[in-house]
Amino acid sequence: MDILDEIKKDYVLDLMKKEKRPDDRGFFDYRPCTVEKGIFESAEGSARVKLGKTQVVAGVKIDVGTPFKDRPDEGVLSTTAELLPLASPTFEPGPPNAAAIELARIVDRGIRSSNAIDLNSLLIEKDKVLMVFVDIYVLDHDGNLIDASALAAMAALLNAKLPKYEDGRIIRTERNDNLKVSQKVVTCTFSKIGSRIVLDPGLDEEKAMSARLTLATTPEYVCAMQKGGSGAFTKDELMNLIDVSFEKGNELRKFLD
Amino acid sequence: MEKPKLIIDGKRIDGRSMDELRPLKIQAGVLNKADGSAYVEWGGNKVLAAVYGPRECIPRHDASPYRAIIHCRYLMAPFSTLDEHGRSGPNRRSTEVSKVIKEVFENVVMTEKFPKTAIDIFIEVLQADGGTRCAGITAAAVALADAGIPMKDLPCAVAVGKIENEIAADFGKLEDNYGDGDMPIAIAPRNNELLLLQMDGMFTKDELRKALELAFNVFPKISALQVEALRAHYAVKKDELSRGD
């Protein structure tokens, strides 16, 4: 962290002691959010999410391929994320680093655990399945890439249409049915700053945080959790955040309609 | 493979009750060259942890003028599973696991005592049987202590999960693959703070509460074995003495 970051971190910590956030939000308020679906025609599904000044796009491509040997009746879901160098002065070009890998795997986990995509329904015939590739492209980093990415991925999947498959060939120019998506999974990411916890951290708040906790929810279940950072949470804090996640998750879910 | 029945007559597939740990053995100081090391056998898991450091930080640009940098490399050997030969080297899963384990130790190691250096933690899973990251954390904590590295606490970890609406502690491989939810947890035992928390599956809030309770019931048993391993490492030498070595 450079000098400016240290100054920002101290500023955020000071504000937090006075129970304030840099943009004056409530502790569990999301920044203004927009979700646009179907922004790229070349992709089978796509979406762009703006969460405050954070911007993420997601594209879904559907291919035909062979299933994994140990799951011959299931299609394949694969999620990757790129922290593009243009999104932040701190992102370097190169293959996905640990942060990018973790981001993709958290988003994937929520979708996979909730069975939002029924992988069995992607079976075409023996040894032939549909493969659903979700690619998350982070375009502008102003904090909370996880929630923005998860929202974008989910929106892109909801928006995705299956290409026509006839006589052993994909005809990409014809799209018929929607990809079957049975759940709308959303994530809520919290940051621990000092001894307080806030939802949807902005970039400056992320610099001051000691730990983060992400919960992916469907309306009734928690389907994924991931704690990050070197700080710690208590059991009680976790139980409280579960409640907040259900409540705030429902709010976020409305953006997917 | 057809899904096996994971609960039979109230007992789990390997005969355990819901709150029972698999057999767990921990040994400290098993390697010669490493500054600290530990070996854990937990159910069918065979995990080796080694620590080098504090030592010069490589790559240099990683180094911090304020504290030691912790590097953690968790890897599964290509021969570690019953499946076919795996590929050597890191993959996306092991990269994520390495990151979350590193964050556990960033919390407890007193890194500010060793500016500009690195503390390198290596976790090698030689045989995998579910809960490898928990076994790895449990081993690495012992290895760090064995290396004489100052820490605020000795973290331990266990995976709890959901099988057919029941909550069970210390998930084995089959339960991991065919169960309904898996949650690895690591804590700092002194104040019970959560240092690692991941979950996949479908849990209600109530189920999560039960799962945490169960985990906190078994943590003391794991912690006791870590402490015993460290004490035993020095007590053994006492035995060799009386033989007039």
Next chain:
Amino acid sequence: MTRIVVPGELVASSPQRIEFAFIENGKTYSSVLGLFDEANPRVIPLEGAYMPAQYDIIVGIINEVKFAGYNIDINAPYKGFLSAKDSRYEYKLGDVISAKIVEVDEVKSVNLEGARALRDGEIIEISPAKIPRVIGKKNSMLDMIREATKSEIFVGKNGRIWIRGGNSALAARTILKVEKEAHTTGLTERISAFLKDEVSR
């Protein structure tokens, strides 16, 4: 009574300023794997890297010859530096020296002075945490080994020990034995018996 303590283990229910221990919420906990002496509250680490400290006498190895001086390997996570002005002698890469740490600054640069070449002989490295035991109270252990082996022995705080002449093999073996059993009781008598036994062979 001493007992083995682990990181995070309670050593006092009141705040005590003890090295290798920390205070939290009014209680004191060990920060390392060590021996805790209840009677004389202190934590003696059983392991640990050498952390250079001012005034320590160490055994170093010339690592790099530069224009203004030498980089010295001091068996620590930090390098030592010896100014060329320290003596007229010109050291070569790989030379072994004894020296005193004159200063360790905030960024852990270690400055050495008073270097003396340690020629010939052999170097053994043991865990720096065990060095005090090798020296013994008022040099008792060290003198006992010197007496029995007639070797020249120079002990560096940084875990490096230089041995020359006499029954140097026995000196090395004895030191390694002390290292292995450093935390046990009755060590002095056992080493004395061991040396008598070996010498009489």
